[in-house]
Amino acid sequence: MEPNDELADELRASTRKALDDRMPTSVLRGVIDTDDRFDRGLYALAADLGWLGLTLPESVGGVGGTWHELAVVIEELGRSMAPLPVVSSVVLGAGAVLLAGDDDQQQRLLPDLAGGRTIATAALTAASGRPADGLTARLERRDGAVVLSGVSGFVTDAHLATWMVVAAVDGADVGLVVVDAAAPGVRIERLDTTDVTRRLAHVHFDGVVIEAVDVLGGGDNVEMRRELLRRAGVAIALDSVGGLGRVVETTVEYVAEREQFGRKVGSFQAVKHHCANLLILSETSRVAARAAADGIGGARWPEWAAVASSYCGDAYTEATRIAVQCFGGVGFTWEYDIHFFMKRARLSQQLFGNPTHHRQLLVDELRFATPVG
Amino acid sequence: MFDDDADLQAFRLRYREFLHEFAPHGWRAHATTTDATLDIQRSWLRTLAAHGWAAPHWPAEYGGMDATLAEQIVMQQENSRAGAPAVTMFGMALVHAAATLLEFGSEEQRRRHLPHILQGDEIWCQGFSEPGAGSDLAALSTRAVRDGDRYIVNGQKIWSSGADRADRCLLLCRTDPDVPKHQGITFLLLDLRSPGIEIRPIVSLLGSGEFCEVFMTDVVVPVTDRVGEENEGWHICQTTLSTERxxxxxxxxxxxxxxxxxxxxxxxxxxxxxxxxxxxxxxxxxxxxxxxxxxxxxxxxxxxxxxxxxxxxxxxxxxxxxxxxxxxxxxxxxxxxxxxxxxxxxxxxxxxxxxxxxxxxxxxxxxxxxxxxxxxxxxxxxxxxxxxxxxxxxxx
Amino acid sequence: MHFDFSDDELAFRKELKEFLDGELPVYFEFFDLPPEERAERSMAFVQLLSERGWLTPAWPVEYGGSAQAPWQQMILAEEMVAHGEPRTGQYMNVNWIGPAIILAGTPEQKAYHLTRISKGDVLWCQGFSEPDAGSDLAALRTTAVRDGDEYVINGEKIWTSNAGIAEFCFLLARTNAEGRKQDGISIFLVPVATPGIEVGDIESVLHPGAFHHVLFTDVRVPASCRLGPENEGFSIVRTLLANERTGVARYHRAAGYLDRIATWCAERDLLDDSAVIETLASARAACEAARLLVYQVYDEKTRGLDPDVSAWAYRTAAVRAERVVNEAAFTLMGAEGLARHSFADSQFEWAVTAGVAGGSYEMQLNSLARVLLGSKG
Missing domain, CATH: 1.20.140.10 (Butyryl-CoA Dehydrogenase, subunit A, domain 3)
Incomplete structure (x- = not known):
């Protein structure tokens, strides 16, 4: 943790500028009305700006950066709510191949991903979308071939993906396989969620044949899946931190302008205290998510991942609830933007495990590791 | 999430060694009364002072160490680790009084008080709040009237922690009632042994007397015990308060x-x-x-x-x-x-x-x-x- | 205060329930219907209620009511909301627009409007809020200027539920710009079809057609449309709102909804998880707290006491109940609750307006504090 973090500050400024230019909410409103909820041009720009290759090694076309920089980009994406599959591609898809793939697999899949030519995601949960539930996709051996059947639930950006990493029951183990989204037997059922800034899908597999080169892992696959979910949780926490910052700003702007009873409503103590609470939620979430991102791979990483995921999910939803309260009636008009954040927060709170789930993970960490303190 | 660099690590080890050698053991068993706790803390503060560790955040010229924040944090961490007594009863002296004097006090005031504070000879308390001035501190009404080279103080303070054992008090008084409330306040250093002072503990909801009321009747405070200029006390007390972080x-x-x-x-x-x-x-x-x-x-x-x-x-x-x-x-x-x-x-x-x-x-x-x-x-x-x-x- | 319902009351609830179960499908939500269909079905349904004397039971007999005791009304309110509130906007007609006309109407107004409301063949909307008059209702700027035997109305109203399908609007407009802002407001009973009235949709996060804005441009209405004396509209409204602060029995709806969540959890074998039980139980406690507070209000009304404190306390408790149940839904149902039109989603639509619409939570707390602190506040 560096107090003068000029590189990160520069990255933040340039990322924010690009997203402010290309994805203000006026543009976002158009994009989310389309079935794909995707801006291909902006994704190409994301590749040009290096967001996709930030944490990938140079050997596969990345820049070999750390999560410290990736965190900045994810926060800014959360702030703008830009519907770009960066977390899906980089954290989930590429993350899985880097963790569980061999050199050949990495060389085959990642350069195109870093260049924005392909999009990836990972299907890590059961039909319910809950990480703790038993997987509902399974691998079978038929006539010497590996075949994938069943369903993965609530997969992010599956409708855009060229390929995805699927976690499936494999006998007593968990299998991790790369699946071509266009392969025969793959059906992507797009979901209509209350959050309109993202697109999720149930992915159905009906006897999808998996080539040997597409089988990942071979080590502790259960732990690899767990690690991917941990990273996904922290990515969502960072996204929430970006959203929280914007929620504080727009709410403060509104209450500083709106007048009732001959005064700015922001001068009423009840409203002012709501705003102070917003800032506290935002600041505490920020330190939690950044500490987690900076600590990835370190001794306390699993613990911090659970801390950030559990805390930020609750904080973001609570903050949007307060914010809508401060906006009053206009807060639930489609015209104002605040409801987009409210619904995004709601989905984020549940994706890749809800706060209770993450607190349970923290319990497991604390039990397993040294006592608290 | 600090990672020590080499210098900081050396500092940490140096302090750890000192604690290992000098920090008292088993003192908690003896800290059965407030007076006993005070004795333990005073004795520990003197040991710290004797080895130069008592006031890390003070400038070296007054017996401090010019320690960086990171070093101060390291010392806190090591104190916890070693279970050393915290010198809480001297906190108002070492932290608040010192910060105020170092920023706004005269050289003479610093020389007069800081060495005693360092040696645990002066316990300080704070005389800010009043029955009618709590959240609205600037509404305070304790009066200090100038009379030649002294002030005559009348009024009442409340919530003064540890005043019953303190020697001195950081006191806010109103010196000009005819200007907006923030502009007529003066900061004085009150000797609690002066005639006209009565101190009564307030029994708190814990059943003990952490807080006191301080009543002042025609108490004389020399002008040399004023911090900063007359009517500039509000600005000065912000420093005192901000050192709580x-x-x-x-x-x-x-x-x-x-x-x-x-x-x-x-x-x-x-x-x-x-x-x-x-x-x-x-x-x-x-x-x-x-x-x-x-x-x-x-x-x-x-x-x-x-x-x-x-x-x-x-x-x-x-x-x-x-x-x-x-x-x-x-x-x-x-x-x-x-x-x-x-x-x-x-x-x-x-x-x-x-x-x-x-x-x-x-x-x-x-x-x-x-x-x-x-x-x-x-x-x-x-x-x-x-x-x-x-x-x-x-x-x- | 006692907690038991009398045999008569229990019998009434049973009869009402059987009738509603027979007429309406399980978990039917009137508010999920498109506005026109909703109006049509609701209108047909309230006429059935009217035939049975269940539409305006509290009204005096002379105006088409049956002067029923407050407890009967409360049972009615609970059962209606438990069945998707088939009266839709009509509960407003019945609960306070009608009573306002009883209080301040001319004989002609009473004869015409009360007959229609009690028969259930008319739908009203309420023209109160404006873009710059929300919590600060008395700041409203829509004007009604006297011109001979007519008033000329100009201005804009927002958040007007049902304006697209209502026949009449209960409108607040300024008739005097001098003096205290509360003292220059009058009430008008305006046919929505009057030339110069334009109704538009506010696109909201709720179902389509939930809210409208209504523009008044040189709308001419006869002076006989005015309800009560000129410039005394605000105090009439205040008196009525003070009598009718319990509104829709939303806590009962929330409790019924919580039962469905519990069933959902039971189907998934989640009920042996202590965290799930805690969540369900504390949400249920919030609903029951609101219910007991509203019972206290009815008890005080029955005994001729002023239910000022309990009524405000109830309203804040009801907001809390809806929020806590909503939270429980999201916590327990996870991503499945976020699918559009899932039942968690429909609860979200209710909960999101709780504590904003009809007086913000903060304003409710202010009102409660004012009653408690009196002149000291």
């Missing part, structure tokens, strides 16, 4: 961490997922608090504007309240038994009484500017929201 919060986090561990033990004994998840949730929040403090300290160290102390204060005080509330629920009737007599409210460890921790947590949400005031500060100074329209500035 900083590394001095670290013991608070230690205590919360200790409480978390105790709660965890209880939750495991209860044995339900829910209890464990609740404990884990608090563990997460204490970790976040600790991180938030580190970051705030770093910002202060690198000159980035803070104003975050209000955020910190609201967060930790309410966290403490929520945590102890949940703990009382888990602990059941056992925690309803009265605590034993001896306790050090400023201890950086959990002393086993959830009741004590719980009831004392209200001192954090009320004292030092209530959380309502802190939220106003966050709203107005940090977020730039308009101020509440106030009735015409009045002086009481």
């Amino acid at each position: 900083g590394p001095y919060l670290l013991p608070v986090v230690n205590k919360l961490r200790d409480e978390c561990a105790a709660m965890w033990t209880m939750a495991e004994a209860i044995g339900t997922d829910h209890a464990a998840q609740v404990a884990a949730g608090f563990h997460a929040e204490v970790a976040i608090l600790s991180e938030l403090i580190d970051r705030t300290l770093l910002q202060a160290a690198f000159g980035k504007s803070g104003n975050e102390s209000s955020i910190l204060k609201v967060y930790y005080s309410e966290l403490s309240q929520r945590l102890t509330t949940a703990a009382l629920e888990m602990a059941g009737l056992d925690a309803q038994l009265a605590w034993t007599e001896a306790f050090d409210l400023n201890s950086d460890t959990f002393d086993g009484s959830w009741g004590l921790s719980h009831y004392w947590s209200w001192s954090w949400t009320i004292a030092g500017g209530s959380n309502e005031i802190q939220r106003n500060i966050i709203g107005e100074r940090v977020l730039g929201l308009p101020r509440e329209p106030r009735p015409e500035a009045r002086r009481s």
Whole structure:
């Protein structure tokens, strides 16, 4: 943790500028009305700006950066709510191949991903979308071939993906396989969620044949899946931190302008205290998510991942609830933007495990590791 | 999440060695009364002073170490690790009085007081709040009237922690009642042995006398005991108050961490997922608090504007309240038994009484500017929201 | 205060329930219907209620009511909301627009409007809020200027539920710009079809057609449309709102909804998880707290006491109940609750307006504090 973090500050400024230019909410409103909820041009720009290759090694076309920089980009994406599959591609898809793939697999899949030519995601949960539930996709051996059947639930950006990493029951183990989204037997059922800034899908597999080169892992696959979910949780926490910052700003702007009873409503103590609470939620979430991102791979990483995921999910939803309260009636008009954040927060709170789930993970960490303190 | 560099690591080891050699053991068993605790702390402060460790944050020329924030934090961490006594009863002297004198005091005042403070010979208390001036501190009405080279002081102060054992008091008085309330306040150094002073402990909800009332009737204070210029006390007292942030919060986090561990033990004994998840949730929040403090300290160290102390204060005080509330629920009737007599409210460890921790947590949400005031500060100074329209500035 | 319902009351509830179960499908939500269909079905349904004397039971007999005791009304309110509130906007007609006309109407107004409302063949909307008059209702700027035997109305109203399908609007407009802002407001009973009235949709996060804005441009209405004396509209409204602060029995709806969540959890074998039980139980406690507070209000009304404090306390408790149940839905149902039109989603639509619409939570707390602190506040 560096107090003068000029590189990160520069990255933040340039990322924010690009997203402010290309994805203000006026543009976002158009994009989310389309079935794909995707801006291909902006994704190409994301590749040009290096967001996709930030944490990938140079050997596969990345820049070999750390999560410290990736965190900045994810926060800014959360702030703008830009519907770009960066977390899906980089954290989930590429993350899985880097963790569980061999050199050949990495060389085959990642350069195109870093260049924005392909999009990836990972299907890590059961039909319910809950990480703790038993997987509902399974691998079978038929006539010497590996075949994938069943369903993965609530997969992010599956409708855009060229390929995805699927976690499936494999006998007593968990299998991790790369699946071509266009392969025969793959059906992507797009979901209509209350959050309109993202697109999720149930992915159905009906006897999808998996080539040997597409089988990942071979080590502790259960732990690899767990690690991917941990990273996904922290990515969502960072996204929430970006959203929280914007929620504080727009709410403060509104209450500083709106007048009732001959005064700015922001001068009423009840409203002012709501705003102070917003800032506290935002600041505490920020330190939690950044500490987690900076600590990835370190001794306390699993613990911090659970801390950030559990805390930020609750904080973001609570903050949007307060914010809508401060906006009053206009807060639930489609015209104002605040409801987009409210619904995004709601989905984020549940994706890749809800706060209770993450607190349970923290319990497991604390039990397993040294006592608290 | 500091990583020590080589210098800091050397510093840490040096202090650790000192503690290993000199820090008292088994002192907690003897700290059975306030007076006994005072003796233990005074003796430890003198040992620290003898080896140059008593006031790390002071400039070297007054017996300090010019220590960086990181070094101060390291010392706090090592104190906890070694279980050394915290010199809490001298905190107002070492921290608040010193900060005020170092920034606004005259050279003569510094030379007069700082050496005594360092040696544990002067205990200080704070005389700011009054019955009619709590959250609205600037409404204070204790009068100081100039009479040649002295002031004659009349009035009443309240919530002065430790005044009954203190030698001196940081005193705010009204010297000009005819100007807006913030502009007529003067900062004096009051000798509590002066004639005309009566000190009465207030029995708190804990049944003990942490706070005192101080009554002043025609008390004489020499003009040489004024800090800064006449009528500039408001500005000066902001410095005194702002020193409450900083590394001095670290013991608070230690205590919360200790409480978390105790709660965890209880939750495991209860044995339900829910209890464990609740404990884990608090563990997460204490970790976040600790991180938030580190970051705030770093910002202060690198000159980035803070104003975050209000955020910190609201967060930790309410966290403490929520945590102890949940703990009382888990602990059941056992925690309803009265605590034993001896306790050090400023201890950086959990002393086993959830009741004590719980009831004392209200001192954090009320004292030092209530959380309502802190939220106003966050709203107005940090977020730039308009101020509440106030009735015409009045002086009481 | 007692907690038991009398045999008569229990019998009434049973009869009502059987009738509603027979007429309406399980978990039917009137508010999920498109506005026109909703109006049509609701209108047909309230006529059935009217035939049975269940539409305006509290009204005096002379105006088409049956002067029923407050407890009967409360049972009615609970059962209606438990069945998707088939009266839709009509509860407003019945609960306070009608009573306002009883209080301040001319004989002609009473004869015409009360007959229609009690028969259930008319739908009203309420023209109160404006873009710059929300919490601060008395700041409204829509004007009604006297011109001979007519008033000429100009201005804009927002958040007007049902304006697209209503026949009449209960409108607040300024008739005097001088003096205290509360003292220059009058009530008008305006046919929505009057030339110069334009109704538009506000696109909201709720179902389509939930809210409208209504523009008044040189709308001419006869002076006989005015309800009560000129410039005394605000105090009439205040008196009525003070009598009718319990509104829709939303806590009962929330409790029924919570039962469905519990069933959902039971189907998934989640009920042996202590965290799930805690969540369900504390949400249920919030609903029951609101219910007991509203019972207290009815008890005080029955005994001729002023239910000021309990009524405000109830309203804040009801907001809390809806929020806590909503939270429980999201916590327990996870991502499945976020699918559009899932039942968690429909609860979200209710909960999101709780504590904003019809007086914000903060304003409710202010009102409660004012009653408690009196002149000291």
